[in-house]
Amino acid sequence: MNIRRATADDLFGVQATNLQNLPENYLMKFWMYHAMTWPQISFVAEDHKGRIVGYVLAKIDEPEDTDNGAKKAEVHGHVNSISVLRSYRRLGLARKLMLLSQEAMVSVYKASFVSLHVRKSNMAAIALYRDALGFRVAKVEEKYYGDGEDALSMRLDLSP
Ligand SMILES: CC(C)(COP(=O)(O)OP(=O)(O)OC[C@H]1O[C@@H](n2cnc3c(N)ncnc32)[C@H](O)[C@@H]1OP(=O)(O)O)[C@@H](O)C(=O)NCCC(=O)NCCS
Numbered sequence: 452m453n454i455r456r457a458t459a460d461d462l463f464g465v466q467a468t469n470l471q472n473l474p475e476n477y478l479m480k481f482w483m484y485h486a487m488t489w490p491q492i493s494f495v496a497e498d499h500k501g502r503i504v505g506y507v508l509a510k511i512d513e514p515e516d517t518d519n520g521a522k523k524a525e526v527h528g529h530v531n532s533i534s535v536l537r538s539y540r541r542l543g544l545a546r547k548l549m550l551l552s553q554e555a556m557v558s559v560y561k562a563s564f565v566s567l568h569v570r571k572s573n574m575a576a577i578a579l580y581r582d583a584l585g586f587r588v589a590k591v592e593e594k595y596y597g598d599g600e601d602a603l604s605m606r607l608d609l610s611p
Contacts, residue, residue, distance in 0.1 A: 452539075454547055457486055457493040457506060464503030465495060472534035475596075485510050485531065492528060492555045496535065496544045505535035507548040511560050528556035528609070530567040533576075540575075546583050553584075553609060563610050568595060568602040580605050 457465065462482045470476055486493055489511050496505035508531045514524045530552065535544045556562035569576045571591070580586035586605040595602035 452496060452498060452504075452542070452544070454494060454496045454544070454551065456491065457495045457508070458490075459483065459486055461495050461497075461503055461506070462486060464497075465506045465508065468503050468506055468534055468536060469532060471536065473532065474598075475532065477532070482508065489560075491559045492552050494548045494551045496539070496548060498539075504539045505533075505544045505548060507533040507545075507552050509552045509556070509565075511556065511562065525563040526560055528553070528560070528562040528565040530565065545579055549579070549584055553607070557609050564606050564608050566604065566606045568592065568604055570596060571601045571603050577603065580607075 462479065466477070466479060466482055485508050489509065492509045492511070494507050495503050498504050510529050510531055512524070512527050512529055514526060530549070533545055533548060535548075553565055556565055566589070567580065567586070569580065571577075581588075584607060586607045589604045589606045592602045592604050594600070
């Protein structure tokens, strides 16, 4: 198993993995935009034949300028999508992918925290974020998903 930064060549494999694992799917331009704009913070896991078996795709939210010139928010990372193929689960791949992305968010962009959304019924992902990585629930966003399910908005402080 090899875990490394995602490149543009990986994106069809990433998209195929996403389609197998999650109901939230995206057009290729979405994957491409993220990989091109923030190339340091998305990672893939590949098997011995080079097939993508897991990925994390992340972005950076930059502070916006307010009218009085102050910055409105801190620079932070946001995990858009993560998944691991079923037969490769519980091997620590998702945890490793998340940790690599978080490290790069800090070292490259000086991100002060990382956020994400997760379905409130997704016990495996919640256990990963809360128990294995230390995220906390910042708020519940009602009917966030297309089918009406609520999302937990979770956060992890990345400051030293
Ligand atoms: C959630 C998901 C990414 C986890 O991937 P994974 O590679 O199996 O996770 P890891 O092996 O790194 O797990 C690390 C820890 O997370 C927790 N965890 C992961 N899966 C779990 C499960 N099914 N039940 C309970 N805890 C779980 C455990 O604490 C685990 O540590 P342990 O194995 O030592 O007990 C994977 O189940 C998946 O792809 N699910 C479908 C897509 C999805 O839901 N993505 C998240 C959308 S927000």
